[in-house]
Amino acid sequence: MSNDQSSQPDTLSSAERSAIDSSVAFPVILFFGTSILWLLLGSIFELTSSIKLVWPFFLDGLSFFTYGRTSIVSVNALAYGWATPAAIGIGLWLTTRLCRVPLAHHKLLIASGIIWNLGVFVGVSGLLIGDSTSIPLLNFPAYSTHILLLSFALIAIWAVMTFLQRQSGTLFVSQWFLVAGFFSFPWLFATASQLLVWNPVQASAQPSIAAWYAGGFFNLWLVPMGLAAAFYLIPKSIGRPVNSHHLSLLAFWSILLFGAWSGTSRLIGGPLPAWMVSVGVAAGVMMIIPTLAVALNLHFTLEGHYAPVAWSPSLRFIVTGVSFLLTTWILSAINSIPSVNSVTNFSDFTRGLNLLGYYGFFSMIAFGSIYYILPRLTGKEWPSSCLISWHFWLALSGILLGASALILGGLIQGFALQDVGITFRSSMDFIAPFRFCAALAAILIVAANLGFALLFAGLLWSTRRSGATPTLIAVREENSQEPVAV
Amino acid sequence: MNKLTLLFTGILLTFGSAWVGLVAYPVANLANMEPLPNEETGGLIPPTLSGLAVAGQKVYAANGCVECHSQQVRPDPLTTDIAKQLGKRQTVPRDEIREHTPFLGEYRIGQDLSNYGARETDVAAVHRHLYSPQLVSPWSNMPSYSYLYQYRKIVGQPSSHALQGLTGSFAPKAGYEVVPTQQAEALVAYLLSLNQNYPLPESPEPTAK
Numbered sequence: 001m002s003n004d005q006s007s008q009p010d011t012l013s014s015a016e017r018s019a020i021d022s023s024v025a026f027p028v029i030l031f032f033g034t035s036i037l038w039l040l041l042g043s044i045f046e047l048t049s050s051i052k053l054v055w056p057f058f059l060d061g062l063s064f065f066t067y068g069r070t071s072i073v074s075v076n077a078l079a080y081g082w083a084t085p086a087a088i089g090i091g092l093w094l095t096t097r098l099c100r101v102p103l104a105h106h107k108l109l110i111a112s113g114i115i116w117n118l119g120v121f122v123g124v125s126g127l128l129i130g131d132s133t134s135i136p137l138l139n140f141p142a143y144s145t146h147i148l149l150l151s152f153a154l155i156a157i158w159a160v161m162t163f164l165q166r167q168s169g170t171l172f173v174s175q176w177f178l179v180a181g182f183f184s185f186p187w188l189f190a191t192a193s194q195l196l197v198w199n200p201v202q203a204s205a206q207p208s209i210a211a212w213y214a215g216g217f218f219n220l221w222l223v224p225m226g227l228a229a230a231f232y233l234i235p236k237s238i239g240r241p242v243n244s245h246h247l248s249l250l251a252f253w254s255i256l257l258f259g260a261w262s263g264t265s266r267l268i269g270g271p272l273p274a275w276m277v278s279v280g281v282a283a284g285v286m287m288i289i290p291t292l293a294v295a296l297n298l299h300f301t302l303e304g305h306y307a308p309v310a311w312s313p314s315l316r317f318i319v320t321g322v323s324f325l326l327t328t329w330i331l332s333a334i335n336s337i338p339s340v341n342s343v344t345n346f347s348d349f350t351r352g353l354n355l356l357g358y359y360g361f362f363s364m365i366a367f368g369s370i371y372y373i374l375p376r377l378t379g380k381e382w383p384s385s386c387l388i389s390w391h392f393w394l395a396l397s398g399i400l401l402g403a404s405a406l407i408l409g410g411l412i413q414g415f416a417l418q419d420v421g422i423t424f425r426s427s428m429d430f431i432a433p434f435r436f437c438a439a440l441a442a443i444l445i446v447a448a449n450l451g452f453a454l455l456f457a458g459l460l461w462s463t464r465r466s467g468a469t470p471t472l473i474a475v476r477e478e479n480s481q482e483p484v485a486v
Numbered sequence: 487m488n489k490l491t492l493l494f495t496g497i498l499l500t501f502g503s504a505w506v507g508l509v510a511y512p513v514a515n516l517a518n519m520e521p522l523p524n525e526e527t528g529g530l531i532p533p534t535l536s537g538l539a540v541a542g543q544k545v546y547a548a549n550g551c552v553e554c555h556s557q558q559v560r561p562d563p564l565t566t567d568i569a570k571q572l573g574k575r576q577t578v579p580r581d582e583i584r585e586h587t588p589f590l591g592e593y594r595i596g597q598d599l600s601n602y603g604a605r606e607t608d609v610a611a612v613h614r615h616l617y618s619p620q621l622v623s624p625w626s627n628m629p630s631y632s633y634l635y636q637y638r639k640i641v642g643q644p645s646s647h648a649l650q651g652l653t654g655s656f657a658p659k660a661g662y663e664v665v666p667t668q669q670a671e672a673l674v675a676y677l678l679s680l681n682q683n684y685p686l687p688e689s690p691e692p693t694a695k
Contacts, residue, residue: 053595056620056627063633068550130548134587163490171493179490180497187501191509196587203588204579205517210588212508220501256497260504269560269567270590271577273516276508342565346556346594417594420569424597425625 012100018376023102024093025377027109029460031089032370034117036453038081039363041124043446045074050439054432064128072139073127078358079137079217080148081120084185085113086366087225088155091178093373094228095159098175099166105158112154119147135196135206137214145193152186173248174228180256181224188216207272208264211280215263218357219287223255226325226365227294230318233372234298237315238308243300251293258283258290265336268345284336291329298322311474313388317368320396324360328353331407343418348431349410351438352403359445360399367391367452374459375470382471383458387451389473394448402441409434519583524684531684532584535676542676543586545669549631555599556591557680562692572598573682578689581682596628603681612674613649613666618656634670638663647671 012020049071051058059065096103103109123144126132131141140148159182171179192213195201201209235242242248264272264280302319309316331353335344344350371388375381382388409431416427521530535543546552559573568574577600582588591598606612614621617635619628635649640663648663658664666674685691 052629053627056629061630061632063549066549066629066631066633068553068629071553072550132547132550134547134550134552134589136592171490176493179493180501183494183497184501187505191505195509195513200586201513201517202519203582203585204519205512205515206582206588207579207590208508208512212504216504253496253500256500257503260501261507263504264508266592267590269564269576270558271579271582271588272512273579276512279507338564342560345560345565346592348593350592418566420566425623427594428625428627 012097016100017097020096020100020102021093021376022379024096027103027106027113028089028093028373028377030110030113031085031092032374033456033460034113035082035085035089036449036456038077038085038120039449040446040453042074042077042082043442043449045070045077047439047442047446049074050435050442053435054439063130069127069130069132072132073124075137076127076139077120077124080123080140081117083222083358083362083366085116086370087181087222087362088116090229090366090369090373091159091182091225092155093377094174094232095162095178098172098178098232099162100169101162101165101167103162104165105161108154108158112151112158115147115154116151119144119151122147133197135192135210137217138192138196138210142193142197145189145197149186149190149193152189156182156186172232173242173245173252174232176248176252177224177228177231180252181221181228184216184220184224188213188220204271207267207270208276211263211267212260213263214266215280216260219255219259219262222358222362223259223325226321226362227251227255229365229369230298230322233314233318233369234322235301237312237372238302238305240301240305243297247293247297251290251297254286254290254293258286262287262332262336265332265341266345266350268336268338268341281336281338285333287329287336288333291326291333294322295326311472311476313382313385313392313471313473314368314372316392316473317364317371320392321361321364321368324356324364324399328357328361331356343414344410345414347410347414347417348406348434348438349414352406352410355399355406355441356403359395360403364395364399367395370456374456378459380459380462382455383462384455385471385473387455388471391448391451391455392473394444394451398441398444398448401444402438405434405437405441409437516579519580521583522580522686531686532581532682533679533684535584535679538672538675539679540586540676541668541672542674542679545634545673546589546676547587549673551599552589552591554591554593554595554628555589555597556594557589557598557600558591559598559600559682567598568692573601573604575682575686575689575691577682578686580686580688599677599680601680601682603678604683607678609674609678610650612677613670614651616670616673617649617664618652621653621656631670631673632664634667634673636665636667638665 048065049067052067092109123140126141126144127139132139133141192209195209196206231242261279261283264276265284268277309319334340413427413431416422416430521532524531558577560567561576562568616631618630619626637658640661644663645665648665652658652664
């Protein structure tokens with residue numbers, strides 16, 4: 001085991017820690033609270049789209065609710081309304097804790113939180129009235145992306161100032177991921193918005209840029225932020241350092257390099273130079289390296305200390321989220337092999353992968369982080385351990401049902417689309433029952449999100465101060481040596 | 487890794503390498519493509535879009551058609567797109583220069599549309615399909631775009647643009663007619679313009695095996 005400083009989460013005293021936590025409370029709660037509203041809205045739109053795929057007459061003939069609009073509203077509301085602000089909230093809290101400085105420049109962050117939500121609201125309204133750009137993950141019309149970028153510029157300025165004021169010492173592995181995420185997102189978003197939306201280059205040059213953005217949004221923004229939380233909160237919750245400094249290094253740099261190049265693997269056979277696809281395929285398959293590095297590193301950190309997963313809500317959600325990240329990466333690596341991709345491309349397999357990556361990985365990590373962070377910001381405990389348990393099982397069953405239906409059904413649909421002897425109509429018949437399961441899964445996910453929103457509201461409204469006992473979802477073993485996380 | 491500057495430089499290099507390759511390279515090398523002269527007809531390859539079809543691109547984007555319909559024919563022998571007659575040859579960057587945004591698509595929830603205009607030439611049939619997809623294919627799960635059409639009482643002479651051949655539950659009541667709005671006309675013009683059946687030197691048609 002490495003005793004390197006970069007493997008130790010932090011060495012703050014509890015007084016310092018609570019001073020930092022309370023300084024950051026308002027902006028972080030602002031980001032979390034608004035993001036949960038968008039999570040609800042986005043998942044309801046996702047449910048609407050899933051129903052429409054099964055039963056096209058549902059809300060048919062209304063421009064606002066045609067499938068093409070509900071589906072992009074759900075994707076963009078979840079990506080920019082939920083995932084991004086949740087990642088920012090987690091990032092703000094982690095940055096102040098790991099840089100060991102109380103939060104400065106409150107107003108900058110509060111302003112950026114309000115501006116960001118305004119931008120998402122304008123963007124979603126734009127999509128509903130028919131101003132979509134039709135670029136995947138960049139559907140928001142130009143007038144809203146300007147607002148989003150302005151908001152993120154404020155956050156980036158704050159993050160740079162905080163990092164420069166940090167107490168000296170080794171950078172912990174989560175800080176590498178935070179720097180990478182806060183650096184990559186504005187670069188990705190500004191480049192892609194400028195070249196595809198604001199002053200679009202000729203369409204012949206656009207496919208690789210769009211694929212680079214869509215790949216980067218996941219692998220260079222949500223993944224670094226999610227892993228920053230996992231690498232901080234897992235060691236914290238079990239009271240052990242991160243197992244291996246070298247595995248952390250390997251994971252970090254391989255994610256950055258291969259993640260940045262892997263985007264074009266989604267355009268195998270598409271209209272772009274062959275070398276770009278080849279690089280994307282190579283990088284996509286190489287993503288197996290960070291998969292192994294993250295899996296081994298976190299497993300050896302947790303080995304012999306898995307017991308708290310049973311009772312700690314945050315640890316349970318985060319460990320689940322990390323396992324879904326590994327699943328997503330393995331399936332994406334397999335999906336980057338051209339002969340596999342020629343079957344799975346254009347099928348619901350891709351929808352299954354997106355569900356695994358965005359909800360299974362990122363949302364689960366975000367839930368786990370919020371379960372950890374919020375009681376420490378407010379000094380209050382979660383109102384109901386039973387509801388937390390419901391939230392977990394509903395979310396998990398929704399992901400497992402939805403992803404397995406879409407991945408299996410997608411394979412069957414893909415073989416049908418590929419086979420010269422099978423008509424297009426048959427490919428639709430084959431996938432239909434699987435889409436029905438996916439719609440059921442969407443109901444479970446809406447219910448899970450609703451449970452989480454109730455918990456969040458309940459905690460903010462409640463007056464119950466935290467005593468010595470945090471809310472646990474199972475009885476803690478009497479003879480356990482595990483510390484209660486602080 | 488003790489130094490923030492070292493970390494920052496590393497991120498700059500890894501992230502920047504992909505940025506140079508996948509963003510700067512295509513902007514420098516693929517963003518200034520010209521149409522080729524068509525020696526047979528004296529026109530251009532790919533043909534220039536009509537103004538109405540350009541307006542139709544916006545309608546196509548606004549209603550999220552790309553969520554279900556791809557527009558890319560992938561090459562033999564990697565895929566069977568050509569054998570399934572989605573097109574006669576692979577889609578290449580020069581095919582996209584007529585577009586504002588390339589509608590490549592991620593799903594084939596509906597059929598690929600790269601060469602829709604080669605399969606379908608009848609304006610009235612396309613209107614009927616958009617207004618009532620299940621009239622054309624009862625098994626279709628395509629949404630109705632009836633909101634792009636005006637359902638109105640016939641005043642005086644029936645409109646010459648009114649949709650013909652709407653039957654069963656899709657037929658308008660007696661004395662009423664369904665007339666396409668400008669958006670519907672533009673969308674149909676764009677859909678019928680989707681046709682890559684022109685020769686491009688960089689994308690030869692695969693020869694018979």
